[in-house]
Amino acid sequence: MLQTSLLKNNLPLSFLFLKKISSFLFFIFLYNFVFAQAKAFIPNKDFDSLKMMFVGDIMQSNNQIYTAEREDGKYYDYSKCFRYIQPILGLGDIVIGNLETNFAGKPYSGYPNYSAPDEFATGIRNAGINCLMTANDHCADKDIEGIKRTNKILDSVGIVHTGTFNSYTDRSNRNPLMIERYGFLIAVLNYTSFTRFSIKDSLLINVIDKERIKEDLAYTKKFNPDFTIIYFSWGREYQFYPDADQRELAKYCIDLGANMIIGTHPHVVQRVEQIEFYSGNKLKKGFVAFSLGNFITDYDRRFGDGGAILEVNLSKNKTTSEVKLAEYSFIPTYIIKEDGNGNKVQNVVPISEIETDNIKIEMSARERERCLMSGRDTRSMMSGFGNMEARYPISDDIVNDVAETIVLSGGPVNYDKYNKENKALDNFFLIQNLEEEETEEDTITTLATLANTTTTNNKTYTKINNTQTTTTKASNNYTENDIEEFEKKFRSIGKITYKIRFYQMKTRVEINTNFYTYLLGYKIVPEDGAWTYYIGEKESFSEAKQQLLQLRSKGVKNLKIIPFVNGKKIDWVFNV
Numbered sequence: 001m002l003q004t005s006l007l008k009n010n011l012p013l014s015f016l017f018l019k020k021i022s023s024f025l026f027f028i029f030l031y032n033f034v035f036a037q038a039k040a041f042i043p044n045k046d047f048d049s050l051k052m053m054f055v056g057d058i059m060q061s062n063n064q065i066y067t068a069e070r071e072d073g074k075y076y077d078y079s080k081c082f083r084y085i086q087p088i089l090g091l092g093d094i095v096i097g098n099l100e101t102n103f104a105g106k107p108y109s110g111y112p113n114y115s116a117p118d119e120f121a122t123g124i125r126n127a128g129i130n131c132l133m134t135a136n137d138h139c140a141d142k143d144i145e146g147i148k149r150t151n152k153i154l155d156s157v158g159i160v161h162t163g164t165f166n167s168y169t170d171r172s173n174r175n176p177l178m179i180e181r182y183g184f185l186i187a188v189l190n191y192t193s194f195t196r197f198s199i200k201d202s203l204l205i206n207v208i209d210k211e212r213i214k215e216d217l218a219y220t221k222k223f224n225p226d227f228t229i230i231y232f233s234w235g236r237e238y239q240f241y242p243d244a245d246q247r248e249l250a251k252y253c254i255d256l257g258a259n260m261i262i263g264t265h266p267h268v269v270q271r272v273e274q275i276e277f278y279s280g281n282k283l284k285k286g287f288v289a290f291s292l293g294n295f296i297t298d299y300d301r302r303f304g305d306g307g308a309i310l311e312v313n314l315s316k317n318k319t320t321s322e323v324k325l326a327e328y329s330f331i332p333t334y335i336i337k338e339d340g341n342g343n344k345v346q347n348v349v350p351i352s353e354i355e356t357d358n359i360k361i362e363m364s365a366r367e368r369e370r371c372l373m374s375g376r377d378t379r380s381m382m383s384g385f386g387n388m389e390a391r392y393p394i395s396d397d398i399v400n401d402v403a404e405t406i407v408l409s410g411g412p413v414n415y416d417k418y419n420k421e422n423k424a425l426d427n428f429f430l431i432q433n434l435e436e437e438e439t440e441e442d443t444i445t446t447l448a449t450l451a452n453t454t455t456t457n458n459k460t461y462t463k464i465n466n467t468q469t470t471t472t473k474a475s476n477n478y479t480e481n482d483i484e485e486f487e488k489k490f491r492s493i494g495k496i497t498y499k500i501r502f503y504q505m506k507t508r509v510e511i512n513t514n515f516y517t518y519l520l521g522y523k524i525v526p527e528d529g530a531w532t533y534y535i536g537e538k539e540s541f542s543e544a545k546q547q548l549l550q551l552r553s554k555g556v557k558n559l560k561i562i563p564f565v566n567g568k569k570i571d572w573v574f575n576v
Helices: 013-022 062-068 119-126 143-157 168-174 210-221 244-255 351-355 365-381 396-409 447-453 480-490 541-553
Strands: 047-058 094-099 131-133 160-162 177-181 184-192 227-233 260-264 272-279 282-289 294-296 306-317 323-338 344-350 496-505 523-527 530-538 560-565
Touching: 047 184, 047 260, 047 323, 062 344, 094 227, 119 143, 131 184, 143 160, 160 168, 160 177, 160 184, 184 210, 210 227, 210 244, 227 244, 244 260, 244 272, 244 282, 294 323, 294 344, 306 365, 323 351, 323 365, 344 351, 351 365, 480 560, 496 541, 530 541, 541 560
Parallel strands: 047 094, 047 294, 094 131, 131 160, 184 227, 227 260, 260 282, 294 306
Antiparallel strands: 047 306, 177 184, 272 282, 306 323, 323 344, 496 530, 496 560, 523 530
């Protein structure tokens, strides 16, 4: 359903008309064509439903940058690129695409080393895409700094993402990417077969490796997701059929628990298949879209100038919680690159609405012919898909109203999935690394409790307030005297040890130490309504500090040294 947080009296009348008909767009198809149309997905009251949409490669060439440029490069406008596809993508609860460019900053560039203007990210978000895959052959075009800046820009506009990571800690938070939506828990993993350039730490890019995938899928199962999706950048460019290696890899992942495989990189549409096979005595089933082609690009060649939106509806039985793939369909799309006056444009359009003249777009005769040909090509490649083409009839009024809603609301038409700052909702991720707040109530054990079990020289210790000035030593502000003071105060009570606290999380999750070998030996304990993660048990502060610095070099954040006396936590916290 198209939704907005604006009041009705702030919206044009035509948008109110849009709202009235939007509830029927899932199952009403107004036109009969020679090609088959999608079966209606009619939600059942006994089931919950989730609509997912997947698009192909999202690219940004020099011509696209030139087309979007305004006022000699002062800013870039991508609003027209997606205006004809926004009403359709806005219906998706989760909309995922493959980002085959970077946001590495100026100078902007297209092929072969991509760096798009930051406004392109806003345009993608406003199109209704709320999740992006970033592991592909161009992800390292601008080295690790390009990867980090790309992730930062996606975070800033509210698009969640996985595939490339800023650090090992970042990878632990977003691999798998766990998305919680309307009672469904979806796990997403992303890998690429290669990168054009290498970076110093290759583990920050998910490259296809069977052992790594096996470990990641085993780790993913600990979250007990309803549905697991893997996005692969794989195969050969412009090849119309998957090769034996791709089929074998897809089968391998389904055998290990993946429910769906989405492919990118060939830049042409390839077939979609449901795979069934026996593994031992168990029948395994999976759904594979080998390539969805190009969603937006400047390719001016047949088969490369269009793509397909894959739509998948999941249903969950409210009684048994069983989740199944209820319906699936595809929507052929085309990228118009030249208007009726010969000017360069970049407009993604649903081909069926061009065929029926539901939306009036100025384009050259050559472009119109190519658009219609692209539709025939996509349907031909999808012929083994059961001819499940979806139709969402839209008109110029609907297109204009959705575009105006985006301007008024500052967000996409699926606006309810964002907050006013256009950032992803807090519960989009199941697991988040909690920020730590130092308070007086942060203490687990008071010194008075210790004194009840062990006293020295008839001296009773009272609770020391956990404040910055007395016990919590800020980063690099504590001195050796502070350490001596602490040890002098407690050495007579019993044995002092130091542990490293590195996570506090809402949900207990076992860490994959096959990948994070430096966290071998960690322990999880319940503290303050959360799960607290500790590693190490050093008898000297200097040894604990050395271990902390080693962990920090691996990308682990929020590290603090926590002292224990006779195995009980003390309310001193040392930030290093």
